Amino acid sequence: MGFVVFLLVLVGLNVWMTQRVLSAGPTLDHKGLLVAGIWVVPLMGALIARNQLRARTPLVDSEMPPPPPAAPAPATVDAAEVPALALGTCLRNANGWPVLEWPLVEGWLAGINDVQQRQHARLACHRAWLMHLRDAMGPYATLHETEDAFVLSTLEPGVLKATAAFIARSRRRIDQVLGALASPPAGAKSILVVFDDEADYYPYTAAYDADDGEAAFSGGMFVDAGCPHFVTRRDDLSRIEPVIVHELTHAALAHLQLPLWLDEGIAVNTEHRLTGAQRTEHTPQQMHRLHQDFWGDTEIQQFWAGTSFRRPDDGNKLSYDLARIIVEQLAKTWDPFAAFVASARRSDAGAQAAHEALGIDLGALVCALLHRDATPAWSPRPDTLPPPVTAA
Structure with missing residues (x-):
């Protein structure tokens, strides 16, 4: 008799915890795994699910009354x-x-x-x-x-x-x-x-x-x-x-209406400097190989135009990382870099400003960073660039 009572209590606990997991809302990850754990590993699975529910930040507590009525939106x-x-x-x-x-x-x-x-x-x-x-x-x-x-x-x-x-x-x-x-x-x-x-x-x-x-x-x-x-x-x-x-x-x-690659490169470096946040999905060596494999004549022109930042594939993350690397290198000498940023224009991806303020060719710089031979095909080509893209 005692075993039957224990079994009923266990099943009831599992059903209750399963309902809580499934109704937890989008802030709770891996719901399927939690539900499986509840039933495959009795008691322990329910305990893990309970801890996950407590740890999450709820979007809205259903038992919490809404805040006092705010002033109506004006007409x-x-x-x-x-x-x-x-x-x-x-x-x-x-x-x-x-x-x-x-x-x-x-x-x-x-x-x-x-x-x-x-x-x-x-x-x-x-x-x-x-x-x-x-x-x-x-x-x-x-x-x-x-x-x-x-x-x-x-x-x-x-x-x-x-x-x-x-x-x-x-x-x-x-x-x-x-x-x-x-x-x-x-x-x-x-x-x-x-x-x-x-x-x-x-x-x-x-x-x-x-x-x-x-x-x-x-x-x-x-x-x-x-x-x-x-x-x-x-x-x-x-x-x-x-x-x-x-x-x-x-x-x-x-x-300043900057080229997108420069705008994003400064933003990423500032983000890292002020918050210490860095996404480390890959090691630096792995990222370097990914860059070498991805960038070609067509892709680098997309980078200068900003369209590669909107790609749904690896070109997205590699664009942000390449922008970060370029800005990190250029900003080591701040005054010339600041002069470059102040005069960089979207229409040529900053090519003329780089020549005048830094004395460099942007395409040659990227080739050097990726350890490949310089080629004119990697320099920004305003005559072939699509309309520049703004920051997002």
Whole structure:
């Protein structure tokens, strides 16, 4: 009799734990393995599953009441000198998310002559749009605003405040690292939107992705479309931090309109310097061999144009790594490098600026880094480059 009771309790425990695993949501990985462990290894499997459930950061605690009602998203934005901007005339639905037609907003802002009033009005437009986006994200979403940043997400209040503080601290550190090269827009606040999962993140970023092909996956994306902001997926703060630094660096450099390889190379190196985060899927020796095998005459021209950064294959990660290596080498002598960055242009992938400020040929430099004979076919060729791609 005692064995039967024990068996019933064990089965009940397994059924209950299986239900908890299957309903845990997208933040719990390897659900199938956990369920198998529950039934294959009695008690121990349930204990492992329980520990995994406790360790995960829930998207939303179903037993937690939503935050107090926030101020409703405005229908208009008021400003001196011009009639109010009716948001309904310039707010569109993009894959289920509200997006402002920023050219229309800029046309309205152009009617405000006073520079300070125009900055205040632009900030009000950013705030109003984020409030509409907040409402689309659901009742648990919160828009947290500080002197330096907007943070929109379902993160817990303490994490929201810590994230905003990290953004402010990172802005100051990036200014110190980049010196005169950094120039965030006057009066602007950094904007971070943290989506719960891929199901929300990718439809939103697709609204800003100009590529017709398959976009390469990423941990974050800097959107420089009228209202510069960066987006990422919800995760623990230590994993979001490198994305924040990376995308804040893009924001600080956006005024220079850099070639993509240079923009990404500076962002990756700044990310590593300020957060210590480095992706080490392969050893340096393995990466070197992958570079040697991948890059050819056609691929290197894609790199200079920026299109290789959007490849869905290894060309994506190799493009970021090659950009990192080039910038790491060039930035060892800062003053000439800063002069190069200040004059580099997307139209020729920075080739002329490299000749004038550094006295080098970019194609020859890459050949030397990959231990291959120099060839003119590897130098940027503006006459054959496709339209340059901007940072993402």
